[in-house]
Amino acid sequence: MKRKLRVLWCGESSFLNTGYSVYAKELLSRLHSSQKYEIAELGCYAAADEPKIKDIPWRFYPALPINDREREIYASTPTAQFGEWRFTDICLDFKPDVVIDIRDWWMMEYQNRSPFRKFFQWAIMPTVDSEPQQEQYISTYLNADAVFTYSEFGQRVLEDGSNGHMKILDICSPAANFDFLKPAANKKQHKQKFGFMDGVTVIGTVMRNQRRKLYPNLISTFRKLLDENPSLHHNTFLYIHASYPDVGWELPYFLKKYNMGNHTIFTYKCKSCGSFFPSFFQGSLISCNRCGQKSAVMPNTNFGVTTAELGEIMNCFDLYVQYSICEGFGMPQVEAAACGVPVISVDYSAMESVGKHIKAEMVKNKDFFWDLNTHSKRSVPDDDDLLKKIKKFVGLPQSMKSKKGMDAYIGVKKNYSWDKCAESWSKYLDSVQIKDENETWLSEPKIHEIPESVPSDLNNKDFVDWSVENILAGQENIDSYICLRILRDLNSGQSMSGNFGVYYNEFSEFENNIAASNFNQETAARSFIELRHTINEAEHKRSEMVSCKDDSWKSEFLYGVKP
Numbered sequence: 001m002k003r004k005l006r007v008l009w010c011g012e013s014s015f016l017n018t019g020y021s022v023y024a025k026e027l028l029s030r031l032h033s034s035q036k037y038e039i040a041e042l043g044c045y046a047a048a049d050e051p052k053i054k055d056i057p058w059r060f061y062p063a064l065p066i067n068d069r070e071r072e073i074y075a076s077t078p079t080a081q082f083g084e085w086r087f088t089d090i091c092l093d094f095k096p097d098v099v100i101d102i103r104d105w106w107m108m109e110y111q112n113r114s115p116f117r118k119f120f121q122w123a124i125m126p127t128v129d130s131e132p133q134q135e136q137y138i139s140t141y142l143n144a145d146a147v148f149t150y151s152e153f154g155q156r157v158l159e160d161g162s163n164g165h166m167k168i169l170d171i172c173s174p175a176a177n178f179d180f181l182k183p184a185a186n187k188k189q190h191k192q193k194f195g196f197m198d199g200v201t202v203i204g205t206v207m208r209n210q211r212r213k214l215y216p217n218l219i220s221t222f223r224k225l226l227d228e229n230p231s232l233h234h235n236t237f238l239y240i241h242a243s244y245p246d247v248g249w250e251l252p253y254f255l256k257k258y259n260m261g262n263h264t265i266f267t268y269k270c271k272s273c274g275s276f277f278p279s280f281f282q283g284s285l286i287s288c289n290r291c292g293q294k295s296a297v298m299p300n301t302n303f304g305v306t307t308a309e310l311g312e313i314m315n316c317f318d319l320y321v322q323y324s325i326c327e328g329f330g331m332p333q334v335e336a337a338a339c340g341v342p343v344i345s346v347d348y349s350a351m352e353s354v355g356k357h358i359k360a361e362m363v364k365n366k367d368f369f370w371d372l373n374t375h376s377k378r379s380v381p382d383d384d385d386l387l388k389k390i391k392k393f394v395g396l397p398q399s400m401k402s403k404k405g406m407d408a409y410i411g412v413k414k415n416y417s418w419d420k421c422a423e424s425w426s427k428y429l430d431s432v433q434i435k436d437e438n439e440t441w442l443s444e445p446k447i448h449e450i451p452e453s454v455p456s457d458l459n460n461k462d463f464v465d466w467s468v469e470n471i472l473a474g475q476e477n478i479d480s481y482i483c484l485r486i487l488r489d490l491n492s493g494q495s496m497s498g499n500f501g502v503y504y505n506e507f508s509e510f511e512n513n514i515a516a517s518n519f520n521q522e523t524a525a526r527s528f529i530e531l532r533h534t535i536n537e538a539e540h541k542r543s544e545m546v547s548c549k550d551d552s553w554k555s556e557f558l559y560g561v562k563p
Helices: 019-033 051-055 068-076 078-082 084-094 105-112 135-142 152-161 187-193 215-228 251-257 307-314 331-338 350-357 383-394 398-415 418-431 460-470 480-492 521-547 556-560
Strands: 005-012 037-044 059-062 098-101 121-124 146-149 201-206 236-241 264-270 276-280 319-321 343-346 361-363 365-371 376-381 494-497 515-518
Touching (some): 019 037, 037 084, 068 078, 078 105, 084 105, 105 121, 135 152, 215 251, 215 383, 236 307, 331 343, 343 350, 350 361, 480 494, 480 521
Parallel strands (some): 037 059, 201 236, 236 264
Antiparallel strands (some): 365 376
C-alpha cells in the first residue's frame, strides 16, 4: 500500500496566541482531518511538558530545551528559537517529504541550507510586509519548490523583486473563524454586558505591542479628536487589546503624556478564574473583577483570550483601526470585519490588499522612510487623515455605521476562507510525488573528506569555485548568493560577521550583534570547512539512523515526542 505524504510544519506552536499559530491550527486541522497526509509540527516556544500538546492530534515536536545542557545551547544560538537547533533530528525522525514554513526570512532560511535539503520539497509563504525585498531574501525564496503569499501585495513584490522568475502558486490568505467571530445578535445589549453605557462609541484595535505598531500616533490622534470635539469627551473611548509589558512601546508613558488614561480601555484576563474584562489601565497586574484575586493581566502570546473571547471583545467595537508602518497581513482586520465592525487601515503593504476586500477606509501615506534592518520602505501614515476619517465615522447616523459594518462582513465572507486556504495547500501537496526512501532518507550517506590543504595561488573567484567543489563537494551545498557574498568580502578584505558566520544577514534584526572584521582566503576557507563539518556531522547521524535497527541513534528529546 502506498504510504501517505509526510508533511512537516515549522512555526510558532499552533496552541499559542499569534497570527502564525492561528494559521497553523486552522490549516493543520483541516489537512489532518482529510486523512490524506501524515502531519508533524515543529512547535517553537513550546516546552515538552506543555499540557496543551496532549490535545494536538498530529505528531508534535516541542522546540524548547529539556535540561540545563540544552538550555545553554539554546541560549547561545539566536536561531534556536526558530527551530534550527532541532531541525536535523526532527527530519531524521519524521523523514518529511515536504517541509512548510510561513514566517519571516530569518526564521525559515536555515531550512534552505539544511544538509538534508535535497531530501524534501520546500514550500514557503514568506511574510512580505514592505518593498523591496532584500536580494538575499529573494535568492532564498527562489530555491523553494513552492511559493505562496499572504496577499496580492506580497505576490507583486516577490514577482517584481525576482524579475518575474518567481512564480507564485497561489495567494493563501489567513481567514477568520466564523464559528466564533461573527456579529453580535444585539450589539447594544452586548456592549452593555461589558459595562458600556448606551450611546458610547468604542474605537478599538487589536495589535501586538511592537515598535512597528503606531500606538503613540494612535493615542495622540485620539487625544486631538477629543480636544477638537468636546462633545465626544464623555461618550467616545479608545480600546487597545494588547499586552504590557511587551517588546514594543511603554504604553503608560503615552497615556500620561496625552492625558488619555480616562479614555483608553484595555483587556485584562485572570490567571486564577479565567475571566476577562475591559478596564482602564491600572498596571500590568490587577485584581480580578470576578474572583477578586490579584491575578488579572493584559493577555499575551502565552496567556491570551480564546477566539470566542476575542469575538466578544471585537463586538464591543464600533470601529476598528489598524495603524502600522507595515503588515505582512494584519489578521485582526479580517477578524474585526467578521464581527461586522467597519475598518480603517493604512494604504500600504498587505493592509492595502486586505482593506480593498473588506471595504475599509484607507489612511493616506504622508511619506515613506527606509528601514535599516530590512532595507525596505515603510509607511509614515497621515495622522491628520486618520483623525478626519475617525471624526467622519463618529458623526455618521447609526444606519450608515451599520451598513459599513455589513459591507465589511460581506467582504470578509466573500474573500477569506480557511477552507479555501486549505484547498489551495492540498492542491499543491497532492501534486508532490512521493519518493522511495531508499533514494532519500535511507540512501547511502555521503561523508566528504575535507582536503588537507588549500591552493595558495588562486585568485578570489577561482578560490571560491575551488572551495565549493573540493571542500563543500558541490554547489548543491551552498546558496549562490552566499558564494557571491564571500567573493565580495574577499575582494574588499573585510566581512560583517555575527552569529551566523557567512550566512549572517547584516541587515536583519540581529544587526546589533555584528561587526566588521578582516577577511581573506584563509578566513573563508575556515568558514567553508566549518560548513562541511556541519554537513558531515548530519550525514554521520543519518548513517547511524540508517544502520540502527532500534532507536539508539535518537537524541534525548525525541523520546518524549507525542505521539
